[in-house]
Amino acid sequence: MTAYSVANGTTQTARRDLAGGDTLQVDGTLSVSTENPSVRFTAAPDGAEIHNDGLIENTADGGRAIRFGSGIGATLTATIDNGGTIRSIDDAVQVQAGSVTAGTLTITTEIGSTIVSDEGQALDLASTSGAFLAEIDNAGSLLALAADGVKIGATLDLVNGGTIQGGSAAGYVQGADGIQFEDGASGTILNAPGGAILGDRHGINMGEDSLVTVTNEAGARILGGNGSGIGSDGTAIVINHGIITGSFADEAGSDVNGATPGAEDGGGPDGINDGDGDGIDIDFRATIENHGTIRGLGAGGTGSDGLPNTAEGIAAGGGDIVNLAGARIYGAGLGILIDDSSQGDAPFVTSIDNAGLIQGGAGIAIKIVSALDDVVVNAGRILGGGGTAIQFGSGDNTLAIETGSAIRGLSLGGDGTDTLDYSEFGASARALFESGRATGTAGVSGFEIVKGSAFADSMRGDAEANQFLGGAGDDRLFGGDGDDILTGGAGTDVLRGDAGADAFVFDVVPPAGEKDRIVDFSHGEDRLVLDTGVFTALTAGGPLPDEAFALGAATTEDQRIVYDAAKGHLSYDADGSGSAQDAILLATFLGKPALTASDVLVI
Incomplete structure (x- = not known):
């Protein structure tokens, strides 16, 4: 030495x-x-x-x-x-x-x-x-x-x-990033208070097969001058308390792509400046926790795939996005876009949990292009700029509405069997599919299932096959014209199937004084469904056996379901004619319809 x-x-x-x-x-x-x-x-x-x-x-x-x-x-x-x-x-x-x-x-x-x-x-x-x-x-x-x-x-x-x-x-330097991770690279970045990471193109850019964690603290900023604040062709984790910004410079030297999809670089320069100014753009699985501001302020021209660039607050291939109270995600085009980076289905399941603000300036606040089962949970504000706030893909998706939810623009469930979930909502909720109205939203379309709150909810179906789960409150569930499934849950509920072959599901044993009211049961078309998880004296496997059904009163120990046609009362008796347990009133039927064992399905 x-x-x-x-x-x-x-x-x-x-x-x-x-x-x-x-x-x-x-x-x-x-x-x-x-x-x-x-x-x-x-x-x-x-x-x-x-x-x-x-x-x-x-x-x-x-x-x-x-x-x-x-x-x-x-x-x-x-x-x-x-x-x-x-x-x-x-x-x-x-x-x-x-x-x-x-x-x-x-x-x-x-x-x-x-x-x-x-x-x-x-x-x-x-x-x-x-x-x-x-x-x-x-x-x-x-x-x-x-x-x-x-x-x-x-x-x-x-x-x-x-x-x-x-x-x-x-001036503009094409391809100049603040920090560049090559293909296969990895690491962690902590941008401390007062720190600035700036690039003429991206603030931070990550190549294919990369895995990087970025923490941007309060008072720190990451800026892409003609691209993303943070861009990744791989997988990334971002925790943001500061400001992350993507921009479009529209400067000489940025014309590198053409508008021919499928051609390399879209066919090459076409005389139009290119820039994709997303706040965060992660092609594969993204894990993002936002306490601060993430914004995509502009885009122009086309990308290397030949498709038009659009400015998103976040663009990702799926993953988990949490936007906390007081935080903001804004895109001049879309607030959040989930896809495969070229308008195709995203490769990963998506969960978005929002208690802050997610906003699309000119377009949809949250757009998910996916065949997977994705989830959006909202207790904050979701503001669409073009009449639509949330657009799901073709999977079986869930929009969970929590206390504080405010949504501007329609929420579209997409194809698949989609759910509105009010199970964490702190008050009574209404979901009226026939008119497209739903509590905590500005309108919904394309949803089939509603999960109710612990309060008195109202649900009304449309011509589709709807499934309503009432929750713990005294609910009103009206099925509409489809073949519907109505589950009152706890509480004294009013159930109406309307047209179609409907199922009325009992999955709780009601306490004394609580019973459901079934308005329009149709013998031979509708079904009563009993869950053996709570009605333990029954055996799952299909229609109720004749010997387990009684009219008026149970006369044998095997008769567990009793229907009083004179009163329209349906009861469950765990020991039939035995004296050890009393019968429990489950429901009353308006119109006192005829019932037989074949009307009861045991699951």
Whole structure:
């Protein structure tokens, strides 16, 4: 190990070679004007350290300030501590293409310090792979005037309280991101209060098969100038307390795609500037927890698939999105878009839980293109800008309405068998499918099932086969014209099947004084359905056996279902004619219709 230094007030113009555990302390100026790196590692660094409180620069075209050469081997273990300036025309700090697959490079920058490149990356670690780890703690500035600020090929663990910027020169630089993760890379980013991660294109961009976690704290911001705040062709986790913004610059140099779907880059430049300004765009599974603001402010031209770009607050291939109280997700086009990135079905199931604001400026607040069973839970505001607030796909979807829900625009269930769920709603709810009205929404269409609250709910069906589950309150369930399933649940409920072959389901044993009222039972067409999970004296498997049914009163111990035709009363007697248990009144029938055992189905 050798200790080298450049004293304060002195200038060194010759390249400094380092290896092993060598150290370099720069308090003055180390300035090289040839293409050779100013500091070069020629053999494996094993605990090497560079401490810069002065200036390390390379002024030659293609020159680099610090380079870990291709001959260093597979393991790189070194530390760079910068309190001054490191700058060059090409990459300021680079791991040259080679075989680095292990070790740790630790880079710390102090407040007021700068690492800057005119034409390359501030930190180019793209050639690394395998178990290599870059640990970066930036309180200063990592700037690339015409390229990515930081590029990583292996694993990156980064804390930023300063500025990281790709494309910091005037004008637009195509493809310049604040931080670029190559295909297969991984890592964590913590953008601390006061931190800024900025890119002419994306703030943070992640390649295919990447897995990255980003935490953006309160007072921090991530900005994509002509793209996404955070964009990923892989899988990502984002926890946001600050501001994440995607924008459309509409500047010269951004025309890279055409409008021919299926052609490479849509056929190439077509004279129209391109930019897809989503707040967050994750092609595969997204896990997003938002406490702050996520916004997509604009889009133009087409994407690489040849399809028009649209600005979303969040675009993803599915996953879990939680928008907490006081948080905001806004897209100039759509608030949230779930698909396969090219208008096809999303590859992952989606769950969206909103207690804040989700807004589509000109379009739908939440659009899900999917054949899977997706869920939206709302206790906040969902505001559509074009008449529709929520649009589900073709799966069996659920819209759960909770206390505080306010939705502007229609909620469309889509194809499949879709559910309105009020089980966590704190008051009585109404869901009237025939008129499209539903509590907590501005209108619904395409839903078939309603789960009620613990209060007195009202449900009315349409011509479809509806299923209504009343919950614990005294509910009113009217089926409409289809073949409906009505489950009153607890409470004293009013059930009316209307037209069609309807089923009246009993899945609770009512306490004394509570009984359902069935308005229009049709013998031979409608069915009474009893659940053996609560009516344990019955045996599941189909229609009630004749010997288990009695008219008037039970005369044998096997007669568990008793119908008093004179009163229209239906009772359950767990021990039939026995005296150990009293009969429990389940329901009364308006009109006292004829009933037989064949009208009862046991499940």
